[in-house]
Each structure stands twice: as structure tokens, then as C-alpha cells.
Amino acid sequence: MPSIANIAAQALQRRITQGEFPAGSALPSQRELSEQLSISRASLREAISTLEALGMVRSQPGKGVFVTAGQRPDPARPLRGTAAMSPQALIEFRAVLEPAWAALAALRIDDDGRQRLEAIQHGMEAALKHCDLVMAADWDLQFHLLIAELSDNPGLMSIASQFSEQIGHSLRLPFSNPAGIWEPADEHRLIIDAIVSGDASSANRAMRSHLAAAANRVGIDFPPL
């Protein structure tokens, strides 16, 4: 059973990370917070000691308790700077994350995951046979997001869903050579084969090759990482 001070610390931490108290702002006074939370000021002070040790707040005698934690972006507003992400920055961003998603997915693949990858690949191929590029792009995005999901890492998964819109946009960039509309699906097949066989380094390389080829198709330099 966690202590009252720990429960209070977690409650305040949630409120801070959910944006109720942006970085730089002062928390309500200790006396006010202890009333709000129906706990004593001594217990509240223990909670604040915890938050201070975690680097989330800083107390200043006579002034207040100020939030120092990094600001969580406003959900209604695009991420700071991401609205301004150039295609170059986005491909660079993907080059950092997606090979790692693929490698982790390969390490953790199970039968259910294999089936889902195959189903998406079949969907994408069917859409291409019908020359339905919009539907193919949807399957394309599902493919990348599924790989993030199969990485089974909460932080990486949350980034994937957070940036799914931008990734989706980058998948829709016009091809420099429209004749190559099957290339992405062919490259996906190689990625799936590596993931399904559990080969992390092959999955990493296949994803990097795919992203490099995608960058080349839209005339963007691929980052030398």
C-alpha cells in the first residue's frame, strides 16, 4: 500500500505531465494543495520532496514551487517544430526509429504478428493490383505502425502513434518515377521475411534499405547514419 505522500506525488506528477502545470509555472501553494488533496502539509511536503528529487519541481522559499519538468506538448496543437518538419527532417527521423522498430519486432515476433504482417502485405498488394494508390498508402502506413507495435516498447510505440500523421504524409509524397509503384511492396516483402525469421540485423538493414529507396524515389538525400 503506497503512502499518502507517494499517492500525492503521483497525482501531482500526472497533473504536471498532462500539461496542467507547464514548465516555469508555479504550483498552487502548499497550503492550498494540501487542502485540495485533503492531506496534511507535512505529507504534501514529503510528496514535493519526491518531485524535487525527480527533477520535476523546484522550491523557492517565500516564492513558490515551480515546475521544471519538460513540457508535454499541447495535444490540440501540433508538436513543437513538427508542423515545420521538412521531408528531409522527417526521413532522417524515420531513419533513426524504423530500423530499430524492425529489429525489435524481429526479436519478438510471434505467430499472431506473422499473420498480421502477411494480412497487411496481402492488402497492400491487392490495392496495387487494382491501381488504388490511396488504399495502398493506407496499407503502407499500417505496415509501419504494426512494426512499431511489434517492437513491444511502450516509448517507441507511443512515438509511432504520435507521428503517424507525418509518417503517413511522407508515404504519400509523389514518386519521382511513378512506374515504380510496386517497389515499396517488394521492399516490404523483404522486411517481413527478415522479421518473420527473427533476424534482427537483417530486419534493420532491410528497413534502412527501404527508407533509403523511399528517399531516393522522392529525390531526398538519405542521412548517413
Add this chain to the structure above:
Amino acid sequence: MPSIANIAAQALQRRITQGEFPAGSALPSQRELSEQLSISRASLREAISTLEALGMVRSQPGKGVFVTAGQRPDPARPLRGTAAMSPQALIEFRAVLEPAWAALAALRIDDDGRQRLEAIQHGMEAALKHCDLVMAADWDLQFHLLIAELSDNPGLMSIASQFSEQIGHSLRLPFSNPAGIWEPADEHRLIIDAIVSGDASSANRAMRSHLAAAANRVGIDFPPL
């Protein structure tokens, strides 16, 4: 002027890291410690809250306050406040992102960036000289966040600030071997040298080595990516 509670926390922290209280042992009772330190039990409890948040001790009602520094954290159990990410998942997450930050920072380093890296390193070294592990952990986090900033990629930068809380937590995990408190700063030096000289692949490797060593220090397996 640090508070009495912070001074007490630092005094106890020093005694723990210097081996006076080995992992698993109980500290003297709160009533006894408050007498020894000539402070109230309320102030002592605030100090203990700080140590608990840093993962150095664990209180158990009716039994005592036990030293956990140097013990291997349970990788399946989440850090306090980061319910979604286990220490294992977090180090994996960082293993994906931070080498890339370092590599991009190396490609884009300028004189201002070089100065800021040096200033943070000096700050961290000064804190270690004073045995101030809380302050050193703050500088440690600033180091990692600055590298993300110097990567100059909006998506990666937003991830850094978004996960700064979790990264900060992982920097505060107790060391399996408390004697090695200078190792992170030494490893940071190698990373800075690689970034400052503009060598992307050296910066990538130096950061990976640092993260592997950090994982090893807290008894967590480093992901084979």
C-alpha cells in the same frame, strides 16, 4: 541555501555511497537519525522521501528504512511515475534514440554547441567533486537533452523533451557498484570529444558504449541492436 532536509539527504547519501550502510541493511530508526543529525523527524522524513525517489532506500512501515542502492532493480517493475515503461524498455528506447542524437549532433556541431557541452560537463564534474549526486544527475540529464537539441531534428527534439522525465529517472537508478560514480562523467567526455570533432560514427559508438555501460551498472541487459 539548501534546506535542512536537502542537507540531511546529502549527508545520508554520502554515508550510503561510502559504504557505511550496505545494500539490504536498515538505516538507524527515524527517531534515532533525527537525533544524530539534530533535525526534526519531519525534516528527516523529507530527506528520506528524497532518497526514496532516487531509489537509494525503501521504507517499510513497522520495519525500517532499508538501503536499496547497489541492488539490481527488477526490470519488469516500472520506475515510480513511469508506469508504462520498465527500466528495460527505457534503456532499449534510449539505445534507439541517443546514438542517433549524438551522430546528428556531431554532423551539426558549431562553436556555441561546443561551449554548451563543455559547460555542462564542468557542471557535472563539479557536482561529483562535492558528492552531490542529485545535482550530478541534473547535469547528466541536461547533457543528454542538449545532445538531442544539437541533433537539430524537430521530431527527435520533441521526443527528447517529452521523455525527459523518463530519461531523468533512468539516470537516477542506483548503481550496482556505488564506487563507480565518476564513470558516467568519463564516458560523457568521450562522447563530447567525438561530437566536437564532428565524427558522427564515433559519436554514435561512444553513446552506445555509454548506454551499455549504464545498463550494466544497474544490472539491466543492453539490447542487441
Add this chain to the structure above:
DNA sequence: GTGTTCTGACTGGTCTGACCAGTCAGAACA
């Protein structure tokens, strides 16, 4: 002599109320 139950003295946790020291907006004053 052995097993069970109880109890007192510890432990940590929480609270109340009092008071100290720092801060600052606005009143009072020159």
C-alpha cells in the same frame, strides 16, 4: 517440553498547530 497466543516496545506514517524566514505588492511617507 512444545506449540500457540498475547503484548509491549519498537518501527514508519500522518496530522495539527505554532512559529521562523523570504518575498513582494501596495500603502504610507518624505
Add this chain to the structure above:
DNA sequence: TGTTCTGACTGGTCAGACCAGTCAGAACAC
């Protein structure tokens, strides 16, 4: 108009009381 003072805030510290958990050893039953 500029300076000083003050009251009402803020956080920091303390003492003391009491609650709930733990457990070694005493008391008791067989």
C-alpha cells in the same frame, strides 16, 4: 515621484500526539 515600511502571502522547521505495522519474548495451554 522616489523611498521605506508593512501585511499577507510563500516555503521551511519543529514538537508533540496519535495511528498502524512488526516482532521478540512473555504468558499460557496442553
